[in-house]
Amino acid sequence: MSSHSESHYPHDMWVFPDAQSTTQDVARKTASTPGILKLGLAIAGVLAILGVVGFVLRMTSDGFSDYGAWGYYAAIFSYIFVITSSAPLVAVAFRLTKSHWRRPISRISELFALVGVVNVILYIPLIYLLPPINNPNFVPGMHGELQIRKTIWMEVPFGAPHLWDFLGIISLAVLSLIILWVSVVPDLAEARSSANGWRSKLYTLLAGHWYGTKKQWIHQKISLALLGALYFMMVVFVHFLIVSDFAMSLIPGWKDSILPPLYTVTGFQSALSIILIIAFTMRKWGGYEKYFGTSVFWSASKIQIGLTLLWTYHLFAFFITLWYGRMELEQNILRYLMFESYSWIFWLNVIFIFLIPFWILVWNPVRKTAWGPALAGIFILVGNLLFQIRIFVGAFNAGDIYHLGLFRVPPPVFPDVWDVFIVLGGIGLVAFIYLIGTRILPALSVWEVKEGAMYQKMGTLYRGEYLVLAKPE
Amino acid sequence: MAKRPILGLFKDANAAADAGDALKSSGVSDRDIDFLTDAPYPEGAFGEREEKHRLYLFPFIGATLGLSAAILLTSMTQLAYPLVTGGKPILALPAMAVVSYEGTMLGAILFTCLGVIFESRLPKLKSGLYDTRITEGYIGVLASVEDGDLDQTTGILNQAGAVDVKTEG
Amino acid sequence: MQEGRVLPAEQVNRDLLRSILETPKWFWPVVGILGLIVLIAAIIIGYMINRGLGITGLNRPIFWGFFITNFVFWIGISHAGVMLSAILRLAKAEWRRPATRAAEVLTIFSLMTAMIMPIIHTGRPWRILYWAFPYDFARGIWPNVRTPLIWDPSAILTYLTSSTLFVLIALIPDFAVLRDRTTGISHRIYGLLAMGWEGNARQWKLQIIAGVLLSALILPVFVSVHSIVSWDFGMAVAAKSWHSTIFAPYFVVGAVHSGVSAVAFVLILLRWMYGWQDYIRHEHIDGLGRLLVVVATGWFYFFVMEVIFGIYGREADEIAVRSLQFIQEPFQAWTIIFIVTTYFIPVALWLTRRARRNLWIMSLACISVNVGMWLERYLIIVPGLANRTAFTFSWNSYVPSAYEAIIVGATFAFVSMLLLLFSRVFPLIPLYDIKEGDILKNESVKIGRRVVPAVFRED
């Protein structure tokens, strides 16, 4: 629970390594590709190919006319989208709060900007899949049929929702890439001389203008802050668009104002998880021990446990409201998404995303380790996948979407082998691109670590030795 | 032979820490040395002994008790008066969940507070050797030593720069 | 953000105990006036209990009016306490130190005030005990745990108990200081309260742990309290605009928004009343301002969600409520005022550092937030009831009676009176916390020519 749980000896604490060695070290690590990484790349590549195969087969077998068959595709899209779009926020948010512990992991989170491209690609089929808002075969006076499906687009503007959501996703990708570039430039500038071959060319291209003048630093800081704030709002907004267009409005009569926040919270949770997992791997097998003190995991897991509780809280708020009113529509939605059709997925989802992580992270000694948060992270990622399946597969197979409400409980839809391919493939694709990214750009934000090294040191107060933390301005 | 308490007052924290070291080197076990301050100095600032405590058990015990109490209350009252309201089940679990949650937290917090009082050995009925200047920022080094060593200890404290040294009576 | 100089302990004691050890000459007059207002309100309440709720402006179908609005408002204010002291404590924000206790005490008193409201708004307040406390006599039956009106007392009483204990635990060391500064009967009382505290290492260690641990434990309670209050409305299927899933987080964020602004305002008042310039510094108000920008924006997000998904369904009765809120007289005017005062004015001000550091502007912003948040609750409750059914036959509006207005106004006087009286006997700024801050502060990191203020961290 508290920072004071056990005794305080200097070795508990941790200060950043000295600035000099860092640059070369990180550059060396970026250039070299250890075997385990090669293996990872191979596996990811195979999975990605599987995914493509699955996609093609699904397309040839079902085509785009019947969107129901694409539920799992939508689920994996949303899974990837919500995680990769939220991931850069970890860097952004804790840069805004000026927390020192974020420094080593902020580049890990920014690198997810490279995956934003995947979101854009994966979205394109959905443009064809998402049925129109206006009921194409609407006959006035037809019993219980709507002319305009319930959506957030009141007076259905041009291109809604397909085009606008697409633009949202594209702008997210672009914005995150800009953030990545702004933040990576100083490191590249440092490495451009020492690096060799195509790297030095690329680095010079990207960071040729950077000489680390005072002015440049100030500009960099300000633009990072502004872009970060902008990106934060963008992300929340686009999450709202995606989940309400691709999940809520496809289940007739489902009107649930808490779903967007719930979705966003899930995204934050999983983003933090994947980042902690990557940090753990880099620390354990990548030779980055001396950059990742346990304090990173310790502070991050406090945030993580908060998010976990927040998720459950949102879920309960949703449940209790629908449960209390006796409306048939609401009861059916509860039955469909929670207690009948997708009941076991739902319970697994709750266990994986709440119960297990909570009981792992509630113990302070575990929070102070590197493996604890990472383990909890794995569970959260699985739970999140189940969540996406429950919501999106459910939405894509809810029956007549132009009907007034969900007045019967549809059966669940289980994946066939192509769906499994698609799901694995999506994950593989992301992993592949991300790993490639870590080969191109330094996976550790050198300038931030160096900055941190300036601001903290070990100091003695009377007889005890403590961490001395400086906070500028 | 009974041990007698002795209190040295220091203006400067460093001096107090020196006094502590001096006492230790003179053979006073650090179980008998205590530092009285008016503010929480970071742990180990005076090289004092490390305090063990079991505070973390209390919230868990409290939570379990509170949870079970709340569940009993809610379920029993509903079962004792099986009145149908709004077509809801007699044993309405979601409703019970809310009240049980509050009960759990209440239990946890009550026990934590009791735990804090208990673990910090309060209330202290008979006050030991104390000086009101401690709450003025002075630092009291409280040692309990054999009767015979009182003068020697006084010397050590004065030597370390004590503003004032008090013994009982 | 480490401005302000390190002060010797004697001076800290002298300054922060000033409110207790000597009474400023404005003190009793102010308390007297506030007391008078409260007395008048009490008389009116007595009259209301005697004559029945007929003397209020309530009618069909608006059965909940000013009182419930005010109830929600004060519950909202009460969320500042834990929000600040707990979250900032857990985040180890140095600038929290002077703010914590004032916030917690505000929590306690606003909770007490809030609890008065639902009691006096019932038809037969003298029977209220059967409601709030689950025991079985006089009517041979226990309360019905299926209703939010039972969740409410359970949550609020839990919150009240825990925050009171929270404050008391943190007060023990300060009681010791007072024990050493006072004589006679007060000396004995403070001595009793201090429980023989002498400030040895073990006591301090546990004191610190208690702070963090209790914060971590109270946070979930604090979230639950306002959620449950929101479910008083969210569970109602009949009032269309109330039956929304987002109400819980929406209310909680709104509560934090109004509460933190209220705390900022109270701090500014204290600084002005007791001359605590050295303790409540611009940096603290600035920090609260930054925090509030985030909170306000989060609140605005939930507000937008609530409205969008209100009209999302395009159902006639829902649209009717929304048009009542946003288009029709007189509510639409109030809605505009509410949105502007809650979000746009204050955030626009908080965005600039100069405004955040200007106490006058800050107090203005904080007051405007609370005006807005009060209106928010009013605009949720009354229009939601005004036309809540398909039966347009009994649609109706609501004008509060003077009695209601006076009682509502008096609650503000009540809270400020309680705060003043508290500050008369207990230190409103935790002395040991300030002193700790000073101890940890006196070390700074030198980078080149610049000396950056720094703090010791134990982890």
Add this chain to the structure above:
Amino acid sequence: MVSNRIDHKWGMVVDIDKCTGCQACVIACQAENNIPLNTKDTFLQKRVNEWIRIERYWEGEYPNVKARYIPVLCQHCDNAPCEPVCPMYATYHNDQGLNVQVYNRCVGTRYCINNCPYQVRFFNYWHPGWPERLENQLNPDVTVRSRGITEKCTFCVQRLRRAELKVERQSGSRLNDEALEKGNYAPACVHACPTSALTFGDQHDDGAKIRSYFDDVNAHNIHHEHERETRGYRLMEEVNTRPNVIYLKKVDQYPLGKGDGHV
């Protein structure tokens, strides 16, 4: 419950087609149940207590307008939203399908009133008073509700209890339609209605007049409304409160042209 008790599920059918909006039921209810007088200034205060009220809507534009009347009383819902929200169990569902209000448990939180979709619950803002000459007409079988509590239609439960005593306990025969009719045991409004637009009966009694309507409406829920043989429907069926009051649609011989109607 009591062993030799015959179980009932009371219900009512309201034929809109027969209703002339004469307000006789309102007055009968007023007299039977000791409802405080709705004087001019209670109307001005918008605090009228009418356990059964006639809602009047105009259909069409002047000059070709039609008045539509619909008597609204407590629907005694099986899923009554008002019941679970009461902290005191002051209102609950009894074993005869009645939504009962226990006056001396009520503290007047008015949550039940807010949660009633039909707005048939009423609150005593003032202490009830009658002019001296009316004191004697108060019904001794019905409590006079004090100020500060909620009240509502009870299906004249006092009459039903008397009926159970007189018919079922004493003569042992089942309390069926004609027994209700003969002994004047049905709710006051039913007996007062000149066009007998209101029919009261026992849903468990196969011979009851209301039975067919309830069977029909229960058989076809709102989504199969068009399949119903009778004119029966329930108010606000989509809220799924499952009322024990059924309404029969109006048969309009000369309907107004489409488009100029509302409601």
